[in-house]
Amino acid sequence: MSVRDAAWRSWGALAVLQAAVAAACALFAALLAACLPSPYSHWLQLGLPLALAMLLRLGRRVWPGLALGLLWLAWGEPGLLLAERLLLAASGLAAALFSAYLPPRRSRPFFRQADVLAFLAGPVALGSLLAALGRVFVLLPAYRHQLPELAWAFARVWLGDAVLLLTLAPILLLAGRTERSCGGGACWRETSLVAGATLSLAALVCCALPGRGGHYAILPYLFIMLLLWLAFRSQLLLAHVLALAIVALALAGIRFEAGALAIAPTIDESLLNVALLGLVQSVTLLVFGALLEERRQVERNLLQANQSLEAKVGERTSQLVESEARLRLMADAAPFPLAMNRLAGGELIYANERAEELFGTHLHPSRALRVQDFYVNPQEREDVAQALRVNGRVADREVKLKNAQGREFWALISCSVVKSDKVWYAINGINDISERKRLEQNLRDANASLRRKVEEIERLQQGLRDQVLRDPLTGLFNRRHLDDILPRVLDHMLALHRDVAVLMVDADHFKRVNDTYGHRCGDAVLTALGAYLSDHFRSGDIVCRYGGEEFFVLLPGASLDAAFAKAQQLCEAVRAMEIDALGHTLSVTLSIGLALCPLHGEDAESVVLAADEALYQAKQQGRDRVCVAAPIQMLS
DSSP: OOOHHHHHHHHHHHHHHHHHHHHHHHHHHHHHHHHOOTHHHHHSTHHHHHHHHHHHHHHHGGHHHHHHHHHHHHSSSTTHHHHHHHHHHHHHHHHHHHHHHSSSSOOOTTSSHHHHHHHHHIIIIIIIHHHHHHHHHHHHHTTTTTHHHHHHHHHHHHHHHHHHHHHHHHHHHHOOOOOOSSHHHHHHHHHHHHHHHHHHHHHHHTTSOOTTTTTTTTHHHHHHHOOOOOOOOTTTTOOOOOOOHHHHHHHHHHHHSSTOOOSSSSHHHHHHHHHHHHHHHHHHHHHHHHHHHHHHHHHHHHHHHHHHHHHHHHHHHHHHHHHHHHHHTTTTOSSOOOOOOEEOOOOOEEEHHHHHHHHHOBTTTTOBBBGGGSSSSSHHHHHHHHHHHHHHHEEEEEEEEETTTTOOEEEEEEEEEEETTTEEEEEEEEEEEEHHHHHHHHHHHHHHHHHHHHHHHHHHHHHHHHHHBBBTTTSSSSSHHHHHHHHHHHHHHHTTOOEEEEEEEEEHHHHHHHHHHHHHHHHHHHHHHHHHHHHOOOOSSSEEEEEEEEEEEETOOOOHHHHHHHHHHHHHHHHHEEETTTTTEOOEEEEEEEEETTTTOOOHHHHHHHHHHHHHHHHHHHHHSSSEEEOOHOOO
């Protein structure tokens, strides 16, 4: 074959690959569009999960085919200009490329906490954000005079793309990878039974129960327990597939206005319930699966370490047994301590040179020695003598002996009874095993030390997790924890149709404290304020250090009046409080900005911005007061 023919064949194979990728992307999106309710299926980047999976599996070489497939999908949307179609396709391709190559690529995805966090932060959060921005720019002309509606549309598109990635991408990336079986046919029967029961119950709950009133809205979330059981049994792919099936059944129930999640009069709110269910299921499975895999890896490492230690112990024990066997073979030459005594009284009548060296003494007719004089525990000598009387021999018995100078040591003795001139004698072979005992004790100490180190590592890991979420000065939650938990709390309370109050708290003129008394004194004031804030609020409230002298308080379920009264009480209490800081008695006042979700916004950014503006208003009005943010209509 010539070089030109090989080149043409290579180009032909590449073209076929790109065409297959484009067709797969278009077919995948068409199947999803058939499952999702219209018109919402036209708002989402339906090809994004498959595009991400192909880029991770096949590499960058398939991006032209993906671009062609996404352009085909954008071309199929009616009523769009050429620039808008190109913008949709470009945003989808950019989101896929960004999602595939921002986090580090792994050969085994979703099996480490770092990979799960990278997936949630990269493809799910930022990738879906890029995809949603393309749709928002397309919708901008139609919503140019309706910015709140445009923001709500953007949030729905972002959430929809994120749910698509969370529910479909793990399945596409885990498909084809070998999962560890939990144990033969019995495990397969258990897995099939649980999967069948889960699907049957999901069909009943999501498609048959009456959803109006929200009485059964919690039931779909209970399936997470069954999904976690499958993940625990090393069936992570099956768990994700069942999670997708539960979401599909919930969508089918909403389409027919039935099921536990069809609790809202409009399809928008019902779809929001399904999206939340998909988010909770997928995130829980990803985090739990990574935790399980990391735990199994630690167990495998510990097992290998234990096997290595056992092999060393076995090797050492084998060496000792072989040494003892050689000593028995040389009994005639008596190269080891050998002694002979009368069985009745225990008087020693013979000891070879090795025995005399071992016990540090010599037999002499003028000095009678008895075998029991060399036992640390006299009762142990009686037990050996009784065993000789009953069985006629004692083999490899560990006893504790001492020499003539009082040095104690462990010995392995083998005794046999012989009769001569109607007198019973005992022949004793003695082997000093003090070194073996020391090694065994060392091994026991090493195992105990290893267990303590493992426990210490676990404690250190827990301490590190706490340090990531806690402010080191005040012990309160930090800004990072707030950014993580605030959107989830708001979404949860909005789903329950309950209010959430937020307080932005600032210590007035705190810079004067640092300038006058020093930063150490200022730190002591902040520590005292943090301790008081932590004790002042309910256990269900969340108090964070927002930064500098600012604190942030989250009050789930609190009304505007109750939160305002609580903030007023806080101002009055701190105003009257005297703080002992490095020998100085100081007093401070607080300025507090109060905002309420959903009155001042339904997302974390809007609520925080409203509280911050209210705090600024409190400072402008003279500080030492509480100001409530203006309603969202006034803010816009």
